[in-house]
Amino acid sequence: MTHDDPCAHCEEMMQPYLDHILSDEEMREAEMHLDECEWCRRRYTFEESLRVYVRQAVSREPMPAELKQKLAALRIPLN
Amino acid sequence: MAEAPSDATRLASEARDRVRFEEEALGLSDQVYRVARHLANSREEADDLVQETYARAFRSWRSYTPGTNLRAWLLRILTNLNIDRGRRNQRAPQMQPLEANDYYLYDKLAETDGPTDEDRVVERLSQDDIVTALSEVPHDFRDVIVLVDIGDFSYQDAAQILGIPIGTVMSRLHRGRRILKRELADSVSEEGS
Numbered sequence: 001m002t003h004d005d006p007c008a009h010c011e012e013m014m015q016p017y018l019d020h021i022l023s024d025e026e027m028r029e030a031e032m033h034l035d036e037c038e039w040c041r042r043r044y045t046f047e048e049s050l051r052v053y054v055r056q057a058v059s060r061e062p063m064p065a066e067l068k069q070k071l072a073a074l075r076i077p078l079n
Numbered sequence: 080m081a082e083a084p085s086d087a088t089r090l091a092s093e094a095r096d097r098v099r100f101e102e103e104a105l106g107l108s109d110q111v112y113r114v115a116r117h118l119a120n121s122r123e124e125a126d127d128l129v130q131e132t133y134a135r136a137f138r139s140w141r142s143y144t145p146g147t148n149l150r151a152w153l154l155r156i157l158t159n160l161n162i163d164r165g166r167r168n169q170r171a172p173q174m175q176p177l178e179a180n181d182y183y184l185y186d187k188l189a190e191t192d193g194p195t196d197e198d199r200v201v202e203r204l205s206q207d208d209i210v211t212a213l214s215e216v217p218h219d220f221r222d223v224i225v226l227v228d229i230g231d232f233s234y235q236d237a238a239q240i241l242g243i244p245i246g247t248v249m250s251r252l253h254r255g256r257r258i259l260k261r262e263l264a265d266s267v268s269e270e271g272s
Binding site: 011012014015021042043045046047048049050051053054055056057058059060061062063064067068070071072074075076078 | 094097098101105108109112113116117126129130133134137138180181182184185188197198199200201202204206207209210213228229249252253256259260
């Protein structure tokens with residue numbers, strides 16, 4: 001695989017593509033390339049799963065119950 | 080006898096509004112903590128930051144406009160407090176972070192053993208690797224990743240919370256994700272060596 005223009009360009013478009021901020025024309029361009037290029041398609045699929053995996057990894061640590069109690073105690077008492 | 084509401088009525092109504100505000104804010108504490116945990120450098124720092132945020136929010140509840148995005152309002156307080164702390168604690172300028180191309184991490188992982196389906200290649204990374212790698216991303220970039228990719232804020236909300244232009248949010252997010260991938264690729268190399 002050489003980093004010829006189409007794949008290098010596709011790499012540049014990956015983040016905006018997954019963020020849905022490409023123009024309609026750029027979107028079509030990316031999809032046309034992905035339809036015929038397995039090499040890029042694999043990398044796009046990986047990026048999508050990475051985002052989900054990162055979110056799972058950082059969300060698994062629950063808030064300590066003790067901290068919850070401390071926050072409730074910060075409420076300003078009613079007079 | 081139709082007079083202006085008495086002081087007692089007004090105070091009672093204000094107390095009800097305040098209680099409602101506090102309950103709503105406390106209901107969001109898990110989400111606020113999740114963001115704090117990854118903006119701050121340690122669990123202890125995150126705990127302090129969340130407590131400071133809520134103490135400030137409860138004191139200044141009148142400046143919140145009911146019906147607007149309370150989560151964004153709380154996180155704006157939190158990120159400002161965190162930025163102030165960062166300025167206080169920063170002893171040396173941060174190193175210029177190393178970025179990699181977007182495909183770099185995939186290519187690196189493809190060289191290792193493990194699941195081969197592209198949507199499972201990611202499982203070659205441990206979740207601890209991810210938490211550690213994220214903590215290595217410099218603050219300016221990490222703040223944006225945490226708000227957008229973990230906190231689910233729009234670019235617009237993240238821009239407002241951090242007080243930076245939307246274009247800066249986008250460029251930091253894109254660079255930040257590349258820095259994160261670079262850090263993850265480094266963790267793969269370290270484990271493989």
